[in-house]
Each structure stands twice: as structure tokens, then as C-alpha cells.
Amino acid sequence: MKISVIACGVFRTDLETLLPDFPYLKVTYLEGGLHSEPNLLRGTLQEAINAETEADRIILLYGLCGSGTAGLKAGKASLVIPRVHDCISLFLGSDGAYAREFRKTPGTYYISAGWYEEQVQPRGTKADKADKAKKGERAENGKNRESGENRNETHSTIRLDISDTPREELVKRYGEENTEAILQVTHSWKKNYQRAVFIDTGSGDRNKYSSHVDAIGQEFGWRTETIKGSNRLLEKALTAGESDDEILIIPPGQISYYDPAARKMKAAPPESSSRAYSEIPREYAVPGKGGKPHAKRRYGLGIDAGGTYTDAVLFDFQENRVQYKAKALTTPWNYTEGIRAALEQIPPENIAKTEIVSVSTTLATNAIVENNRQEVGLLLMPLAGSTPREINHSPRKIIRGRINISGEVIEEPDTEEILAAAAEMIRTHGVQAFAVSGYGGSVNPVHEKQIAALLRRETGLMVCAGHELSGQLDFTIRAATAVLNAGIIPHLETFFHAAEACLKELGINAPVLFVRGDGFLMNSSFAMEHPIETALSGPAASVAGAGYLTGLPEATIIDVGGTTSDIGCIHNGRVEPDPNGAVIGSHRTHVQAVDMVTLGIGGDSIIRYRAGVLSVGPERITPLCRLSEEESYVLKTVSNRIDDLSGDTDAGLILRSTGKKLPFAPDRVEQKVLDSLAAGPMTMLDVAEAAGLGHWRFLKLNRLFSVRCLERIGLTPTDLLHTEKRLKLGNPETAALGLNIHASAAGMPESEYSKGVWQKAEELISSGVVSKLMDIPLDDPATALLVGGGTAKAAVQVSPAAPIVGLGAAAPYLLGGIKPCFGMEALIPENADVANAIGAITSSVHAAVSGSIIPVENGFRINGETETIFPDLTAAELTLEQELIAKVRDQAARAGTSEDSVDVMVVDRTARSALGDTILLERRMAAEIRGLPDLF
Secondary structure, three states, X not given: OOEEEEEEHHHHHHHHHHHHHOOOEEEEEEOOOHHHOHHHHHHHHHHHHHHOOOOOEEEEEOOOOOOOOOOOEOOOOEEEEEOOOOHHHHHHOOHHHHHHHHHHOOOEEEEOHHHHHOOOOOOOOHHHHHHHHHHHHHHHHOEOOOOOOEXXXXXXXXXXXXXXXXXXXXXXXXXXHHHHHHHHHHHHHHHHOOEEEEEEOOOOOHHXXXXXXXXXXXXXXXXXXXXXOOOHHHHHHHHOOOOOOOEEEEOOOOEEEEEOOOOEEEEEOEOOOOOOOOOOOEEEEEOOOOOOOOOOOOEEEEEEEOOOEEXXXXXXXXXXXXXXXXXXXXXXXXXXXXXXXXHOOOOHHHHOOOOEEEEEEOHHHHHHHOOOOOOEEEEXXXXXOOOOOOOOOOXXXXXXXXXXXXXXXXXXXXXXXXXXXXXXXXXXXXXXXXXEEEOOOXXXXXHHHHHHHHHHHHHOOEEEEHHHOOOOOOHHHHHHHHHHHHHXXXXXXXXXXXXXXXXXXXXXXXXXXXXXXXXXXXEHHHHHHOHHHHOOHXXXXXXXXXXXXXOOOOEEEEEEOOOOEEEEEXXXXXXXXXXXXXXXXXXXXXXXXXOOEEEOOOOOEEEEEEOOEEEEEEEEOEEHHHOOHHHOHXXXXXXXOHHHHOOXXXXXXXXXXXXXXXXXXXXXXXXXXXXXXXXXXXXXHHHHHHOOOOOHHHOXXXXXXXXXXXXXXXXXXXXXHHHOOOOOOOOHHHHXXXXXXXXXXXXXXXXXXXXXXXXXXXXXHHHHHHHHHHOOOOOOHHHHHHHHOEOOOOEOOOOOOOOEEEEOOOHHHHOOOOHHHHOOOXXXXXXXXXXXXXXXXXXXXXXXXXXXXXXXXXXXXXXXXXXOOXXXXXXXXXXXXXXXXXXXXXXXXXXXXXOOXXXXXXXXXXXXXXXXXXXXXXXXXXEEEEEOOOOO
């Protein structure tokens, strides 16, 4: 076999030590330093490879080198490349050794024998300048190993640092100010280093190299060190017979590429004649028998238990209209009370005709945000042996069982270890459920399935595996999602059984579905296994309802609720999802949910006047109009104490006990507060005095608020709508008195105060719309500039590409001032006040699965399949297609639809080689089903 070596010049010194043992190798050196220009390196290497026309094998002594070795094509000879990041790993003997040094001191400048002799030194240093003087002499004296002639390869060209130019010359060219900036930039690289290291591989004049490193350290103030290197990986590259985790052998005709997910170099065939590679999605349909006909369905009941109100609609599918609608206050301590109150407003003889029920609820969201979850034990299988920093759940246990990113099993789980860990968690922490997540589990879930089955069988407890909830790669987020899901399952079970009993009592015997966070539906059994998917279902139902009510394929939706205003979009007739997964409370998850901007402004947002500043939100309070006639006396006490407010209207907020039993023992102040409120509501001022506190700000009531034992009552936009006679949901007299108190505290007329409130609310909502449409943060100065219409010198206006649609009972009032900013008024469709409930009952069931095919050294492999290697791409694609179709049909049936027609999308992830060939990095396939929910 004829073997050629193409090596970076920095390996010359070490190779000359090794080559006497390999006399059959032909070696060509390229200049050092090409890694700083990856495109140049790639082109230079390809030219050198193409020039080796007689070789059977070509060994490249390079690392990834800034992706400079990705995209190289093997000719008739196979290529051998070490699977390392750069040459430092080769000098140290492995990527692992380099990683250990990096963790020890990230800011390290490395010197080896080859780096010194090749003169690739820190630019502008004294050592660099001294070496340049010797460079020409070494080039003249050097001999080419295989030919005996003078070396004709190009040596490393040390580009002069700008700091080599005299300062006065720079000032003459660029000016004093620019010169300072130039010098600061050109010397800034030195600040990134703390240590200079000589890697001693046993080659060359080691004392000289060590002294050189000491000189660099002295010049820059770095500490210095000599560490032992190794030629192990260099020798392995010269003798490797097959690919492994450290060495890649690229067959003739194939192309190198870097897989960032696997973090290593791989090989792939160039464009195949089987199917052209294209990053443009290819879509096609696979017909099925079709879902069960729903032509006879007539009435559906949509329910949305929102943060403030619970909405219900009885929808007539045949006439495509809302037959009845109702609203009631949400009762978060028992959601079914609010649901019953809404349903009781619909005539019993009509509601009994319901054939299907769909529910949107904030239960899952609230349970997570309030940390109201059962104890969950987490079993982890990371790729390394330590828990990732992002996972801070307790109790947790790292167990055996390793799968890499390609789905290959590295280590099998240990049954005894798993059962011992589970028993310890149950005994010590009172664990009531388990979550299991492993690195690579979304690619190959074999270990997660084994462990989940074992725990269910041996403990009898519920187990949630990460792959059951998400096919995304981030194993830490998948683990967090599994923990949250396992923790809230009992809440949804309790809610479902209570809701089912409530519906039956009202004469409703119909299947119940739940709205997911992406606006689609799932049946109750599927929902109870995946309760986390109901999180954020309210905003999703609203956006879906807007799409149904307007028929618009593109629109920006503003859902103005009692607590928040949620801004989302409809794109191509669908709810636009958040590609990164939903954030619920402080938890990033893999839950598919509507991509939205949420603002703390709604009908029940608190209105404040403090230190001369008027503000609205973000907290929600109970509007004053909900005070009864018997309770209105408390407002008169505030009117008599305007001066005591000291310009802060929060002092006049009213506290009222809900009568709910405390789940903890109150402290002394909490007990005094509860005792003082037993006779009726009181102001913050009066409660503080009754509790014996010197100032109302000393009241610490967060615990009582968090368990809903207390509520705050004060002025809100809902109250202003009552004073302006635009809304009547409560007592307008108490609302009017509250406005009078605020205006008096602010020292302005009531009309001016109201105008200021509406202006603040409209500005905040307009800012949210700008943030969503322009994809800029709410607090970005550009947001305020766009909302304000520009400057005195330049007027600007945001022109939305699609209509703006307003939803919610308060939408007609809070969105009235957005036209100046956007040049259009918000479209308020009929029944916009119950759009969320309409979206709940008119949505469809959705199921989706995905997979991918990756090229390997001798063919193609389906991710997660570790044994079967397909000789061509078409065979792999047909196999994966059949797997995905079977999976998505099963998932759709479990979610609640018998529709089985499948839509398939195929998209390729590709790159270009140095010769312009298309390289397939991955073929991704996704299959989905959308269908009407079954009625039985």
C-alpha cells in the first residue's frame, strides 16, 4: 500500500522523531498557521490531496482546525483524519487531555516543539521578532525528506502585527484617536491568556522551548508551565486500520463533514442519484381510510377556565354559530365551581344536547408556577458521569446506562442499581412518581423504556420518560419537562374526575378533550398522561378561536384578559408555535406552545399613583366594582384619610378574607391580620394599625396571598369602564368612589386621571405588539421610539403585514388607542369576548413524530438504529417513512382522532465540499396527522 502523509508544518519536529519507524511513508508539509483561515486551509488541503495521484491512502495530520478540514473529498485514495478539535489535542494525546487542561485554565497559550520551530508565535512579541531573523536560514538549510532536494513547501508567513508600525506613523495615517483604538484592539488578544505552556512530547531541544515559554510569560505577566505531551494519537493516525472514536477513515469518493451534535468529524457520500439533496422541504401525503364521519355532530361545549373568568359556549357545528355563551368568575381553588357557575347560565334543555366537550384550563400552569406538585424522583443517564449544572432537581440519582448522540448504546443499565435508587428515594424523600431521562434518549429511547417499565412494575408508581414528551435533543430540558409532567399528573386527574362529575350532574354525557399549549386537542386519557401539555392552553385557545372567527390566514392576535394581554400570531392559518419550547414560571420546557408576548396589563390590572407617577399593572387585583353594598363602607374610610395616603394609593388598597383554610400555621402578624378581617374588609392602613405595626408597608402578607386566603381590592380599568358606563359587571357606585379617591390623591380631575390610565394601557399594549412584530425586546429603546412615532425630526410608523385582531371582553376598550402607532384599528370580531372557548371547541387533534437519516462510513443509518446500515438513501428513507407513519397513526388514535391520513415533510441538512459537491449531513423526516376529535 502506498501511503502519503500531508501534515501541518507544526508536526515536522515530532514526525522526524517518529518517521524512522515508518520508512514507507511519503510526507509533505504545509505551512503552519493556515488554521486561522479555514477556507484557505480547505482549498490548500484539497489541492494537496488531488496531487497525490499514486497514493492508496492519504493521512492528514490536522484537527478540525476551525472547520478547515470539513468538506474535503477523497479521490481514489481513502483519507485518514484524527477526530480532534485542533493540533493541541494531537500533541497532548487526546481531546480528553485537552479538555482537562482547558477546565484547569481556559486562558492558556500552548507552545510545542513544532510550533516553536515553525515560528507561529504570538504576534508582535519579542520572541516572534527574534525568530523571524532565523527563519530564512532554516528554510535554506532544510531538506525534503523524500526527495533529498531543498524544501519547496511554503513556510509559515508571520503577518506583521500593526503594533510593529511606529506609533507616529499610525498617528500620521489614522489620527490620534483612531490610533488609540487600533492599538487597543490589536493588543486585546493578550488579555485572554493567563498561562503559557510548553507541551513536552520528547522531541527537539526541550530546554530551549521551555526557556522560550518562560520568556513569553515574563513579557506578558503570564504564569508558565511545562506539561507532558504524547505522540500516541499521531502514531495511531499513521497505523489506523478502521474508523473509531479517535480516527476517521473516509472511503474513496466520500466527503468529510463536522457533525456539531455528535461533536466529531464524519464522512458522507456526495450527492446521490437516488434522490437529490435539497434544503427546500419536500411534502407529500400518505392517504389512509380517513377519520370517522362527523357530519351528524351538532352541538359542542367549549370551556375556558382563565385566570379571571371562566367562559363557556354552546356551539352549533351545523349552523357554524354560537348558540349560547356565558361568563363566570374563575375559582382557582376549585375550578369546577367556576365551570358550574358558567354552565348554569345556559338552558338545561340545550346543554343536555352536548355531544363533545373541550376544556382549556390554567390548572397545569398554576401548579407549576406555584410549585404545587407531588414529589418526583429523577433518574439520569448523562453522557458523562456528572449531573449537568442546568439540572438542580432533588432528589436525583445518576445511574448506569449510556447512549451517545447517534443512538449507539455505550453502557447498559444496572437493574439492581435502579431499584436501590428508587427504594431510597421513596424511603427518604417520600417520592410518589419518577422521571427518567438519558442523553441520546430522543434518538434511541431503549434505556428510558426499559427503566420506566421496570419502575412501574416494581414500585407501582407513575413513571414519566423524557422521550414520551419530546423528541428534541436537549437532554437537560427533556429531564426538566419529565419532572414537571410527573409532578402535576394528580392535579389533572382530580380536576378531570371533578369536571366529569359536574358535567354529568348537569346532564352532559359526552367525551371530554383538553386544549394543548399549541392550540390542538387531546382526549382525557392522553391528557392525564401528558398534563404538562395543557400548560398555556388558554392563550393557544384564544389564538385558535381568533383564526376560526375571522378566517384570516395571517393575523396578529391580542387577547386582553383580566390579568394579562397575550400577543400571538396566526401564520398560514395555524397558531404560530414557540420553536424553543414554552417557559412555564422559571422553567424552560419542551412543551409546544403558542409563541407569544405576555404583558401584565388587563381589565383587572392594578392602577397606582405613587410619588407623582401613574402606572397600570402588572399585578392583578379584584376590581372595586365587585364590592357589595354592605362592603362599600370601607371606601368611605379611605375618602376620609386621603392625606394619610401620602401620595401612594397602595395604602388605600382594601384587604378581604376569602375564608379559605390555611395550609400552614400563621405567624403572629398573619393571625392578627386574619382576625381583624373576620368582621369584613379593611384598608391596608387600618389593617396595619390593627396588627400593631408602625406603617402599612411593614405588612408581610405574601404567604396569605399565595394560598389565596386574602385578596386585594382596588381601582382597575374594569372600574373605569363602569364609571364611563361602557360596562356593567358589578357596582358602578363603588367604582366611581374609587376613581374619586385616586384623582384626589393625585390632585387632578377625574377625567384627566382616567385619560392617563387609558394612555398608559394603550402604550404598553402597543409596545407589546411592536415587540412581537419586530422581534425586539420590550425594554429596547427602539420599542419606545416606534410606539412614540419617532422624533421631532423624523416620523415613523409600524405597518403590520397582517390585520390586528382583538379578543376578550376588555379588548374594545383597551385597544382603542393603537391606531396612531400602526395605522389601523384592531378588528374585534363577533363573540370576541368568548373566543378562547370557541377556539377550544373548534380545534382539531394533532399528532406529529419525526426522525432522521445520517450518512455513515459505508452507507446510511436511521438515527436510533444502531445495527442496520442501508446501502443507499432511498432504502433508508422508505424504512423510516413506514416507521413514522405507524407511530403517528398510533399517537393520533391515543390522542382522540381516528383520522389516519398522514402528511410527510422531508428536508435535508447539507453542506458544500471544497470541490463544490453537495454533502448530505442529515435527512430529516416528519409525519403529522390533523383530524376532528372522535365523538365516542
